[in-house]
Amino acid sequence: MGRIIHVELTATDTARAAAFYAEAxxxxxxxxxxxDEYLVATTGAGEGIDGAIMARAYQEQATIAWLQVDDLDATLTAVREAGGSVAGEVQEIPGQGRVVYVRDPEGTLVGLRGQ
Structure with missing residues (x-):
């Protein structure tokens, strides 16, 4: 539980960032x-994870790791009990599951996806 499955990179200019990652x-x-202003990124074949480039207007943190959890509600309880907080509303993404951002006690934003 809690395996990294996705990473978001934020940018003020998503097209410019996408062009950089494509070229480099x-x-x-x-x-x-x-x-809107959310580009799903395929990072290549083989082991590893894919990601996304999104507008920094949505979240200011430069990089956001996403974790897969078995039970989203139980994990949100565990986050709170461990000193973290929920940072937004749980949303349903068709075909993906339920998602939400949380913050650890240091303020670092992490995304959670689960059922």
Whole structure:
């Protein structure tokens, strides 16, 4: 439980950032059908994870790791009990599951995806 499954990179200019990652690392991006200025990034074949480039207007933290959890509600309880906090509303993404951001006691933002 809690395995990193996705990473978001924030940018003030998502197109410029996408062009950089495409040229420097060969990433391919496409617009998300769910969120404006959110580019889903395919980072390559083999082991590793894919990610996204999103507008910094949504979240200011430069990089956000996403964790897969078995039970989102139980994990949110555990986050609070461990001194963290929930940073937003739980949302449903069709075909993906329920998602929400949380903050650890140091203020670092982490995304959670679960059922």
């Amino acid at each position: 690392f060969g990433w391919k991006t496409e617009s998300s059908p769910f969120v």
